[in-house]
Amino acid sequence: MKAYQITKGYSIASLSLIEKDHLQLLPNQVLVKIKALSLNYRDLLVIKGVDDWKPPVGRIPVSDGVGTIVEVGSEVTTVSANDRVAGLFLPNWLDGKLTAEKLANPLGGKVRDGLLQEYVVFNENELIKVPAFLTDSEAATLPCAGLTAWHSLMEKDKIQPGNTVLIQGTGGVSLFSIQFALMAGAEVILLSGSDEKLQRAKQMGVNHLINYKQFPNWEDEVLNITNGRGVDHVVEVVGSDHINKSIDAVALDGTISIIGLINGLKGNINTVKIMTKQIKLQGINVGSKEMFNKMNNALEVNNIHPIIDKTYSFDEAKEALTLLERSSHFGKLCISL
Numbered sequence: 216m217k218a219y220q221i222t223k224g225y226s227i228a229s230l231s232l233i234e235k236d237h238l239q240l241l242p243n244q245v246l247v248k249i250k251a252l253s254l255n256y257r258d259l260l261v262i263k264g265v266d267d268w269k270p271p272v273g274r275i276p277v278s279d280g281v282g283t284i285v286e287v288g289s290e291v292t293t294v295s296a297n298d299r300v301a302g303l304f305l306p307n308w309l310d311g312k313l314t315a316e317k318l319a320n321p322l323g324g325k326v327r328d329g330l331l332q333e334y335v336v337f338n339e340n341e342l343i344k345v346p347a348f349l350t351d352s353e354a355a356t357l358p359c360a361g362l363t364a365w366h367s368l369m370e371k372d373k374i375q376p377g378n379t380v381l382i383q384g385t386g387g388v389s390l391f392s393i394q395f396a397l398m399a400g401a402e403v404i405l406l407s408g409s410d411e412k413l414q415r416a417k418q419m420g421v422n423h424l425i426n427y428k429q430f431p432n433w434e435d436e437v438l439n440i441t442n443g444r445g446v447d448h449v450v451e452v453v454g455s456d457h458i459n460k461s462i463d464a465v466a467l468d469g470t471i472s473i474i475g476l477i478n479g480l481k482g483n484i485n486t487v488k489i490m491t492k493q494i495k496l497q498g499i500n501v502g503s504k505e506m507f508n509k510m511n512n513a514l515e516v517n518n519i520h521p522i523i524d525k526t527y528s529f530d531e532a533k534e535a536l537t538l539l540e541r542s543s544h545f546g547k548l549c550i551s552l
């Protein structure tokens with residue numbers, strides 16, 4: 216079977232397509248034939264060997280995918296052959312609060328291979344059945360981008376009808392955030408660097424659109440839109456010093472979900488404003504299987520389909536990753552096998 220491996224070049228171009236032997240199953244394991252993958256910003260951090268994401272040479276990248284179970288170990292009880300399943304981004308986080316053990320072994324990262332391969336072995340409890348009404352590619356977008364947005368808006372915070380949510384950008388996490396915020400009856404204010412993408416978001420039902428390139432002081436625009444009050448919740452995907460703008464744009468007693476690090480890993484943050492405005496900063500690390508199940512129910516009941524920009528073939532994986540790097544996409548980039 217085919218797989219892409221990270222080589223010592225640590226770049227998209229130097230990913231190497233190899234032939235790999237099938238693994239033998241342990242009694243509690245299943246073999247999944249991968250049908251579709253979705254790409255995340257984090258896959259680029261792993262492939263390029265950035266900071267703590269740097270994996271050893273030989274690692275197979277990409278965290279998110281969906282497949283069909285084709286072989287089942289002798290003691291497996293919770294899933295069966297032909298089930299359509301996704302791997303959990305954090306395979307050990309089944310439910311409850313996050314612990315160090317639950318945080319270990321994320322898929323396609325430093326310590327564990329990912330899904331950019333034709334077949335993958337999982338322990339049975341590391342998988343979740345995906346909603347039947349979604350295509351393989353749509354379902355493949357859920358484990359990281361979908362669950363992260365769900366966790367921040369619907370679990371750790373519980374946004375309410377009439378709340379205002381500020382969403383940054385039009386990548387994977389951001390578009391899911393739009394969909395969940397609108398589902399909950401919240402008002403969305405969206406930032407994007409592209410007028411064309413903002414117009415596409417308008418068609419999704421987003422009423423307040425700000426081009427952050429045209430309005431670098433976008434926090435003032437947010438305050439104008441909210442009559443000086445600020446928003447109830449910010450989905451912060453940019454990170455670093457950019458958080459100061461979110462601190463200015465959020466309401467008293469509001470919440471900022473710290474999710475992304477597009478602008479860097481550290482920042483010079485105005486801590487006194489966090490105190491005086493009583494802002495809650497909440498870090499989000501993807502989510503648990505329990506949250507994933509709740510998200511699946513919500514997707515099904517509300518007939519929400521993830522937004523896919525483009526789907527590539529397995530042979531075009533490097534092209535798809537290059538496009539992800541350029542950030543020209545709206546929603547998710549997928550690979551179909």
Ligand SMILES: NC(=O)c1ccc[n+]([C@@H]2O[C@H](COP(=O)([O-])OP(=O)(O)OC[C@H]3O[C@@H](n4cnc5c(N)ncnc54)[C@H](OP(=O)(O)O)[C@@H]3O)[C@@H](O)[C@H]2O)c1
Pocket residue numbers: 254255256257359360363383384385386387388389406407408409412427452453473474475476477499500501502539542543544546
């Ligand atoms: N904590 C977690 O559990 C978790 C989970 C998933 C992702 N993440 C992180 O969240 C971030 C986004 O991930 P993703 O996979 O959704 O990325 P993505 O699909 O690559 O989208 C990135 C988007 O960020 C937007 N952007 C860039 N600079 C911006 C700025 N100054 N202001 C507003 N938007 C800006 C761009 O939107 P426009 O083109 O519209 O301007 C771009 O499309 C990454 O840092 C990723 O590592 C964290």
